[in-house]
Amino acid sequence: MKKLLYFLRPYKNKLLLMIGLLFIQVMGTLYIPTLTADIVNNGIVTGDLDHVWKTGGFMLLTAVVTAVFSVLGTYTSTYISTGMGCDIRGALFRRAQEFSINDFNRFGAASLITRSTNDVTQIQVAFSIIVEMLLPAPFMTIAGLILAFSKNRLLAFTILGFMIAIIVFVVMMGKKVIPIFDSLQVLLDKINRTVRESIIGVRVIRAFNRTGYEKMRTDKTFQEYAATAIKANKIFAVMIPFVMVLMNVCTLVIIWVGGSQVARGGMEIGDIMAIIEYAMLTLMYLLMGVAVFIFIPRAQICANRITEVLENRPEPAASIVQISEGEADAAVEFRNVTFRYAGAEEVVLQDINFTVEKGKTTAVIGSTGSGKSTIACLLMRFYDIENGNILIDGKDVREYPQEGLRDKIGYVPQKAFLFSGTIADNLRHGKKDATEKEMYHAVKTAQIDDFITNLEKGLESPVSQAGSNFSGGQKQRLSIARALIRKPEIFIFDDSFSALDFKTDARLRKALKQDVSESAVIIVAQRISTILDADQIIVLDEGKIVGKGTHKELLENCPVYQQIARSQMSEEELA
Numbered sequence: 001m002k003k004l005l006y007f008l009r010p011y012k013n014k015l016l017l018m019i020g021l022l023f024i025q026v027m028g029t030l031y032i033p034t035l036t037a038d039i040v041n042n043g044i045v046t047g048d049l050d051h052v053w054k055t056g057g058f059m060l061l062t063a064v065v066t067a068v069f070s071v072l073g074t075y076t077s078t079y080i081s082t083g084m085g086c087d088i089r090g091a092l093f094r095r096a097q098e099f100s101i102n103d104f105n106r107f108g109a110a111s112l113i114t115r116s117t118n119d120v121t122q123i124q125v126a127f128s129i130i131v132e133m134l135l136p137a138p139f140m141t142i143a144g145l146i147l148a149f150s151k152n153r154l155l156a157f158t159i160l161g162f163m164i165a166i167i168v169f170v171v172m173m174g175k176k177v178i179p180i181f182d183s184l185q186v187l188l189d190k191i192n193r194t195v196r197e198s199i200i201g202v203r204v205i206r207a208f209n210r211t212g213y214e215k216m217r218t219d220k221t222f223q224e225y226a227a228t229a230i231k232a233n234k235i236f237a238v239m240i241p242f243v244m245v246l247m248n249v250c251t252l253v254i255i256w257v258g259g260s261q262v263a264r265g266g267m268e269i270g271d272i273m274a275i276i277e278y279a280m281l282t283l284m285y286l287l288m289g290v291a292v293f294i295f296i297p298r299a300q301i302c303a304n305r306i307t308e309v310l311e312n313r314p315e316p317a318a319s320i321v322q323i324s325e326g327e328a329d330a331a332v333e334f335r336n337v338t339f340r341y342a343g344a345e346e347v348v349l350q351d352i353n354f355t356v357e358k359g360k361t362t363a364v365i366g367s368t369g370s371g372k373s374t375i376a377c378l379l380m381r382f383y384d385i386e387n388g389n390i391l392i393d394g395k396d397v398r399e400y401p402q403e404g405l406r407d408k409i410g411y412v413p414q415k416a417f418l419f420s421g422t423i424a425d426n427l428r429h430g431k432k433d434a435t436e437k438e439m440y441h442a443v444k445t446a447q448i449d450d451f452i453t454n455l456e457k458g459l460e461s462p463v464s465q466a467g468s469n470f471s472g473g474q475k476q477r478l479s480i481a482r483a484l485i486r487k488p489e490i491f492i493f494d495d496s497f498s499a500l501d502f503k504t505d506a507r508l509r510k511a512l513k514q515d516v517s518e519s520a521v522i523i524v525a526q527r528i529s530t531i532l533d534a535d536q537i538i539v540l541d542e543g544k545i546v547g548k549g550t551h552k553e554l555l556e557n558c559p560v561y562q563q564i565a566r567s568q569m570s571e572e573e574l575a
């Protein structure tokens, strides 16, 4: 929680102003019972109507001024808490942008969303509760007690006794409720994850008639959350009425003890009224102050979850990297690369060696799960390798600054992803100042120009969330156009032609040849027809290179390639 105090720094002056406003509000609130006692003792009891009017008017003025300061105080605290919430969310988003893919996997999308939304809201609520309930509590209770002591010591001791009883009771209840709040936050993550999955996977759920099962699964998660929340509320349901009973008993004792003192002439009647009000104020604020300690642990958990993200070390800084012996003049070189995913026992890639020349196309083929996409990810340094070097222009990727490295690469992912906005917005992800001419050129090469020109709004046509209003092939071609517009030094097409029909695939590759003639191109593919004319084909099998050469060479000397080729091509095509 302390670490989040940093976010209050810009609001230092407003914070001081708020404390000042709060102080005046507390003074005003405490002054009113003294005026009540004065009206009763010196106005009503003595029949001095003038005094009643004068003191009553002053009391009204005090109440109005207190109310105005209270409104101003609440406004200032809300201003600070919303501003702070906005700043924390911004910081979380910026930090998440620096995450490595491993970090994303570790935190999980659902948890990152909960942390940026609900957890920040909890911090904002905690801030408001602390300033509005906890800060005035010590002042209000101490000042209230002193004023009560100034009127009657015995009754003041009575109030003190009830104060201790309330503290003991609330602390006991708090011990029960805090662990429940702990689990509520974890369950919220679970709700987020389940709902997210059932929305994203809605087509699969319907296609497989799993709506009933999904409903049961989400219902179970909701019920778990509700049951836990009810458990916490049950404790509050007992706690609040019991404290009210304690407060009422306190009033009763004051009236009883004070009444007998008035009867004996040891006390004035107005003072009883003042003491009752002091008692209510002190006990109420004390209750609120203690209750805050129940909410603070929940905020503490949220604060820890937020700082965990904020303090997560960004991708490893460039380190001195030992480059093993060898020439380094290729655009891309994998040199003795071995890699395993975090926490995995088996290596995914083992001793991988190949180069990609500028102006040449290198294809990577292999059975599913053989490590093809992993090669693409490693080149962009989504993960760090265990052994070896990945060199771009002779320099290890770990020595490049993140942006500098990724500026060199135009990546088309296996799963085409579009952002909500317009087609042009999506193309501008590739190049932020792309002109209309550049955009049309890119979509033409990507073979999607006809489709776009037929749309009423052309490049300005809307794209729904994740590109859900486009077909798989259209999304793939738009992703290709987005990479092309960048004109990078290296292209990575990760199985990017799989959703295209053979004719479009062939046309696209022909058009591509001219656009990418200056770059080093890596094509990850499943279909042999896509890579027939590649300058070099790398054949992967269970994370190892088992063949390297042209289509013709591999057909002659690589059994794994022959097997793949036979499964996809006719004997005539192979001959």
Ligand SMILES: Nc1ncnc2c1ncn2[C@@H]1O[C@H](COP(=O)(O)OP(=O)(O)OP(=O)(O)O)[C@@H](O)[C@H]1O
Pocket: 105, 341, 342, 344, 348, 366, 367, 368, 369, 370, 371, 372, 373, 374, 375, 414, 526
């Ligand atoms: N994030 C990850 N964490 C752990 N293991 C992973 C991760 N991503 C992939 N793997 C594992 O690494 C291996 C290689 O995966 P990769 O995606 O590179 O295969 P691929 O050859 O591209 O497969 P496909 O052709 O089916 O796309 C697989 O066995 C996969 O289970």
